[in-house]
Amino acid sequence: MIEGNCDYLLNRTVKIYQPEGLYHASTDAVWLAAAVKDVKKNDVILDVGAGTGVIALCLASRFKDKNLLIEGVELQKELVEAANTSAAANGFDNVKFTEIDILNKRYKPCSFNHVISNPPYSMGDMPSPNESKAKAHNFNRNAFDRWIDFCLKALRPQGRFYMINRAEMLEYILADIHGRLGKIEVFPIFSKPSDDKAKRVIVRAQKDSRAPLMIHAPLYVHNADGKHSDLADKVLREGKSV
Secondary structure, three states: OOOEEEEEEOOOOEEEEEEOOOOOOOOHHHHHHHOOOOOOOOOEEEEEOOOOOHHHHHHHHHOOOOOOEEEEEEOOHHHHHHHHHHHHHOOOOOEEEEEOOOOOOOOOOOOEEEEEEOOOOEOOOOOOOOHHHHHHHEOOHHHHHHHHHHHHHHEEEEEEEEEEEEHHHHHHHHHHHOOOEEEEEEEEEEOOOOOOOOOEEEEEEEEOOOOOOEEOOOEEOEOOOOOEOHHHHHHHOOOOOO
C-alpha cells in the first residue's frame, strides 16, 4: 500500500501516486513527455530514471491508440512501487517499472525506439537532507556521462533520444552525444518573456542521423502577468506536443 498523495496529471485525466516524504515529480517531466514525436504503432519506449513515472504515464495517455510498450527504470524501490501502482490505477497494462541501478547495469541494449530521461540535475548544489530527494537531484559529471551512455546504448538504430535538464548542463549533454546522435534539436525553456536566461533545456536527437543541429524559439512557461502561457496550458493540461 502506497502511503502518500494521489495527484493528477493532464487536467485530472491521469492519476499519479507520490509517496509521502520521498521525491515528487515536477512539471519538467510533463514538458519532456511533450517533446516526444514520430511515435509509431508498437514502438517500445524507455524512461530512464523514471521516478514516480510521470513521463511514462503521460505518454501512455497521449498515445493510447499506438499499442506502445513503455518501460521505466528507477533506482529507488519505493518510487518503482508507486509508479507501478499509478500505472495499474490508470489501467495502463502496457506500462511497467523496474528497479535497477543504471550506472552499474546495462538494460536491453539496442531495444528501444525512444529513450527519454529527466536525470538528476544538480552538480554544485548542497544535497538535500532528504535521501530520496538527494538521489533524485544530485549528481556528478562522471555519473552524468555514464547516464547518457546508458541511454544511447539502449536505442535501436534510428531511435530517438530526449532529455531535459538545467540550461547550464547543455554543454555537457551536447559533448556526450556528439558524434553519436544527429538531428539534434534544442528547446530553451524560460519562466517568462522578461527573463534573460533559460531555466531549462530539452534536447531531442536521433541515432544514425547526420542532420544539422537546430535551436528552436524559446518556450515560455508563464506570461508577463505570471499566469501560464497558452503553450504551457496546452502542454501541462492537455498533453499537447511542443
